[in-house]
Every structure is written in structure tokens, then in C-alpha cells.
Amino acid sequence: MMIDQKMNEKRVPRDFHARDPEEQRLFLTDTWCDHCQQLGLGMRDPEEYELFGMIFIEGKCCRCGEAVLTELTEDDFDDE
Numbered sequence: 001m002m003i004d005q006k007m008n009e010k011r012v013p014r015d016f017h018a019r020d021p022e023e024q025r026l027f028l029t030d031t032w033c034d035h036c037q038q039l040g041l042g043m044r045d046p047e048e049y050e051l052f053g054m055i056f057i058e059g060k061c062c063r064c065g066e067a068v069l070t071e072l073t074e075d076d077f078d079d080e
């Protein structure tokens, strides 16, 4: 057990623009907006970071401008 290990709540910034352009395009278009309750509206101003051992891409909804968050699972950044 690692019970006394504090959760690292600090965001670790990652370079979204270092990703493959095709991959960037996909992340920017394959979105879910909580505010619009609609898929695939797209996001702008993407920021990528790591938190709680997961990768997040956060941007603004192209339609309403509210924050859009994409959570990447292990599979998404596995090269295989």
C-alpha cells in the first residue's frame, strides 16, 4: 500500500503541438462538449497536461466557448 503517498495534484504541462498533425486534428475535432451536450463540435486553444497519471487535453468549445476536456486512456497514447 502506498497510503502515505500524497496524490500529485499538480498539472504537468505537455506539448500538444509536438503530436502528429493528424493526431492533433483528430483531438481537436473528436470532442464532447458538456455545455452543448453534443459530440464533435471541436475545440480551440488546446492545452495538454498530465494529472493523476492521466493525460488531458483541454480546450474551448468551438460553438459555445466553454471548456472542453478530453481524457486520454493508456490506449490512446500507446504507439502499438
Ligand SMILES: [Zn+2]
Binding pocket: 033, 034, 035, 036, 037, 041, 061, 062, 063, 064, 065, 066
Ligand atoms: Zn459547447
